[in-house]
Amino acid sequence: MRVFAPLTSKATYRRWVYLVLGGAISVPYLLFSAVAVPSLLPFVTTLERATLVGGLLTLLVLAGTAFLPAVHVLESTAVRELLDDPVPDAPAKPRTRRGRRRAATMFVLHVVAGFVVSFFSLLAPVMIGLSVSAVFTGQLFRTGDGGAVTVPAGWASAWLPVVFVLGVVLLVYAVGAVGGLLRRAAAGLLGMTAADRIARLERRTEQLAERNRLARELHDSVGHALSVVTVQAGAARRTLRTDPAFTERALGAIEESARTALDDLDHVLGLLREEAAGRTPQPLLTGLPGLFETTRLAGTEVTAEVRGDLAAVPAVVSREVYRILQECLTNAVRHAGRVPVTAVVEVGPHSLVARVANPLGSGPGRSGGGRGVRGMTERVTALGGELSAGRVAERWEVVVRVPWGSRR
Template sequence: MRPLFGRRARRRWLHLIIGGALLMPYFLAALVVVGRLRPDPAPFSSVSHQLTAFACALPMAAVTALLAPARPLSVAAARALCGVPGDRPLADGPAGTRQARVRTAGWYTLHLGLGGVVSALTLTMPPLAGTIMALPFSRSLRESRTLGLPEVMDRPWILALLPFAGLAILVAVACCAAWAGALLAGRAPVLLGPTPQDRLAAAERRAADLAVRNRLARELHDSVGHALSAVTLQAGAARRVLDSDPEFVREALAAIEETTRRTVGELDSVLGLLRSGEEPGASEMTGPALDALDGLLKHCGVPVSCAVRGDTGTVPAAVSREAYRIVQEGLSNALRHGGGGVPVELRITVRAAELAVTLDSPLPERAAAVRPGGGRGLRGIAERAVLLGGRAEAGPHDGGWRLAARLPLRTDGQESR
């Protein structure tokens, strides 16, 4: 009996009853129109008028379901009462495309049509079944002129079968409700499920979320990674000359203080964006740019000869920030793999259409140990350049190591990345 009267069957039955209630305004409006077109002294008791009004009410319901808010309401009711399988998700949000609205209209019409039929059966059949089941036990009921029963109903074998007939009617109503509920549950993922456009929009949102996460991860990697490399090297050098060169120790401690203060500020900015839970726009991604390059080179922990050609003040903000991070990551790699005494040559050239960044450093005599989880710096540099429409390359060059990046200066659509 569980498929007919279990919890899921009862919830689906309630869902159908709600559909019948929603059908009533359309049905009454259609009944009024049909009554004017086909005059009848008693339109509410005319079966032909009611069937015609029912047929006219469904298209009216379908038209109203074309409105965008209809899908969220239908989805909420289906999730709560219809028992849709969990592996077949329903769509979220208003219907934004024509296909989604048409599917929603189909679902709404099916829900109200089946709900109207089941509601009518629920209202009429139980009293009829109760009356039939009571006939064997009530002579006055059998002799009632209102019912107008034939004399054959007084035969004993017919009276013995009447309770079973009434019970069969109730079971038939339950079967109809269970079938209609199962039909709605089966069609819900098709009519209320995500359309191809919905799936594409969801994929684009996931891709945008991943892009933001990768962007923030690059910011943390470049800022914190560079700071830790510089601080580690400077602290180690200060420890070795602690007794013999106090002046160098003071300079190293000052550099460590400046590096950590700057990095904490950058870390707070990135973590603030993470806590907000919103995608950072160009104005929110405020970080150091090329105008802060002097402070970076002064406290980076390696000797750097820097040559700047052109006016870096004309470089767009997004390009300037990314160029700063590229230089920072290049210096971190030189510091990490070559140590503090490795000289680095940095060249920044501002041309009419692009910004070129070139960083040369000698290769270490022996390969540096690979850090667990490391190796993302060069990939992050390449990603930064690609997002701006440029390119970056890194590899051996003339007996040393060269990092070269070319970033276009056009900013159409890039400030929002």
């Protein structure tokens, strides 16, 4: 029956643990009050006034410590584990003043309610024991002035233990109700504010952007290496017996491409694991001669022309354009077959223009651009530049324009 559900519900007893935790946290504040009240007696003259002022001071200390970051973590953890996580998206440490005030309010409510419930939780079993003893002795408990509260001995007072047992049952219902109220309070106080949600969305956006960037890194570097390895392995297999010298060069190209791909993979994995040791330097435009030579070893004729100082290109532009040119060469090897490729890189004072073109050839061809072209476009867009890729007569041409500095 629903009337007895709180007595058997696990949630009730988790809430009881939550409230008892609040009672345990209240102990240092009670000790502070026990020290503060006697200290105030010489100034306020009466015990009642000292108790009132001491209680207010204790509440002020409680409210002050409620703003500590460690307290916020403790409270959010207790709410998540013992109150069935009413706000699963709430941060452990609020990032705004309003969020910290609301978290502090929740902590104060937890401690105050926990003290009251813990007091009665400790008192209930003691009173049950005293009531059972009173049936036989006729004395319930002694008072502070040396007197005693007496009851009739024997069956005349047999109802006392029953009353206190019912009191424990009522306490269970009270715990369920108070815990439910605190759970609703937590949903309102610890829920994410608008500023927290915006900050979370910004972090999520940064994470997605980083994931996309790493995906492009893997696609460009490892994809290029695999394309070269595939072509060279096929050529080495065909010339293994007829042209040992060419086979040796092809195997050397495979080795170099695989080593480069492993370095790039190690770099990306280092970023994912946040390990500084695994973050090898990313290639820059100054490494273009090596890229062109690796592509030539794959059997593709590359005619390259560089105008201007590649070392003068800003690092972020240099890294991204290198990857774009690497993707262009990979696409030429993969889609056009063994056709000549022309690459021209012009470096100006505040901009860079790169052109890569090749005949359409007899390979599987392209359907207008897949993930590779999309990845190149994303790189250029992030730099504030422009990219065009497509058929021009019987050629496939990619043109990249990237400004920087005062020309952006």
